[in-house]
Amino acid sequence: MTLRIASLVPSVTELVVALGLAERLVARTGFCIHPRQALLSVPKVGGTKDANLAKLRRLAPTHVIVNVDENRLDTVDALRQFVPSLIVTHPCAPEDNLSLIDQLAAAFDAEPGVRERAAALRAAFAFELASTRPEDFAPCEVLYLIWHQPWMTVARDTYISRLLARVNWHSWPARGGGDHGAARYPALDGSEPGLGAVRRVLLSSEPFRFGAEHLAAAQALCPQARVQAVDGELLSWYGPRALDGLRYLRQLAAG
Numbered sequence: 001m002t003l004r005i006a007s008l009v010p011s012v013t014e015l016v017v018a019l020g021l022a023e024r025l026v027a028r029t030g031f032c033i034h035p036r037q038a039l040l041s042v043p044k045v046g047g048t049k050d051a052n053l054a055k056l057r058r059l060a061p062t063h064v065i066v067n068v069d070e071n072r073l074d075t076v077d078a079l080r081q082f083v084p085s086l087i088v089t090h091p092c093a094p095e096d097n098l099s100l101i102d103q104l105a106a107a108f109d110a111e112p113g114v115r116e117r118a119a120a121l122r123a124a125f126a127f128e129l130a131s132t133r134p135e136d137f138a139p140c141e142v143l144y145l146i147w148h149q150p151w152m153t154v155a156r157d158t159y160i161s162r163l164l165a166r167v168n169w170h171s172w173p174a175r176g177g178g179d180h181g182a183a184r185y186p187a188l189d190g191s192e193p194g195l196g197a198v199r200r201v202l203l204s205s206e207p208f209r210f211g212a213e214h215l216a217a218a219q220a221l222c223p224q225a226r227v228q229a230v231d232g233e234l235l236s237w238y239g240p241r242a243l244d245g246l247r248y249l250r251q252l253a254a255g
Contacts, residue, residue: 003111006061007032008051008071012089012100013039015239016065018121019104020113026059034233034241051075057082063107065089068180069158090179091238093162094132094246097125100238121240128246134168137253142169143198143222146232147208151188151221158184160236163245167253172198190221198222204232228252 006027007013013032016025022038027045043059046052048070056064056079064083066076068090079086087107091100105118142164144154154160155177156170164171173194177184188195201218203210210218210229218227230252234245 001062003108004060004062005065005108006045006056006059006063006083007065008045008048008075009065009067009089010034010048010070011237011239011241012065012067012104014237014241015100015104015121018240019108019111019117021108021111024108024111026061027056027064049075053078063087065104069184089238092157092159094159094166094242095129096159097238097242098122101125121243124243128243129166132166132246132250134166137168139168139170140200140253141172141198142200142202143172143195143225144202144204144235145210145218146185146204146206147187148210148214148217151190152185153188155184155186159238163235163242163249166246167249169200169253188221195222196224198225201225201227202230202235203227204230204235206232206236 003024004026005016005021005024007016007025008029010029010032013028014034017035017038025042028039028042029046029048030044031048032039045055049072061083063085064079065087068088089100089103091097101118101121105114108114144160144164146152146154154171155175157176161171173186177186201222203214203218215227231248233241234248237245
């Protein structure tokens with residue numbers, strides 16, 4: 001059986017390409033944009049939340065890659081009806097990139113070069129993780145904003161929050177959101193008393209694209225904080241981009 005991969009997870013699509021499997025990709029979402037040149041000829045099948053199941057069925061993938069946070073459960077249940085192999089991913093911390101690499105390497109290790117590329121990526125991640133230690137940085141209360149009207153942030157058991165913790169940044173509020181669902185990305189009304197303790201506000205470039213016009217409103221939300229725009233892809237994507245993400249995070253913490 002010829003391997004035919006559909007990825008509905010932008011960051012994992014990039015990992016599939018990094019493992020040398022670009023020619024095996026038969027479908028991606030419109031948000032799967034990296035690496036651009038390798039994906040130009042790969043058909044789009046909608047978004048992460050609204051995949052076109054009829055088009056996916058016509059493309060006849062042997063494997064579809066999905067994610068607990070990014071894809072809808074009803075989409076996943078529908079895919080089970082016609083996809084021979086469904087690969088469910090759910091990295092919740094930067095170190096989970098190691099198991100994510102292992103997961104894809106195990107699924108596709110019959111393809112030439114996959115094991116070797118996976119080993120090289122694993123080694124690179126091990127180095128960056130060892131170089132990003134909380135004890136090397138001063139503790140800081142951080143509000144990481146992903147949406148406006150309403151303001152939305154990240155719970156402490158999300159990938160983003162645990163990435164920030166690698167430089168001793170503690171995301172606010174100090175609560176978890178569970179394994180899945182809206183509680184992982186809580187909304188704020190701006191009256192929460194704990195906002196006064198926040199010392200840095202990070203305005204992510206995705207999924208909401210914050211601009212200069214939002215800086216003043218974010219500053220009013222946390223008057224004692226330093227407010228800055230940050231690259232949301234580097235701080236939220238898994239896979240190869242997370243290597244740059246760890247380096248980028250260290251630079252932010254040192255600045």
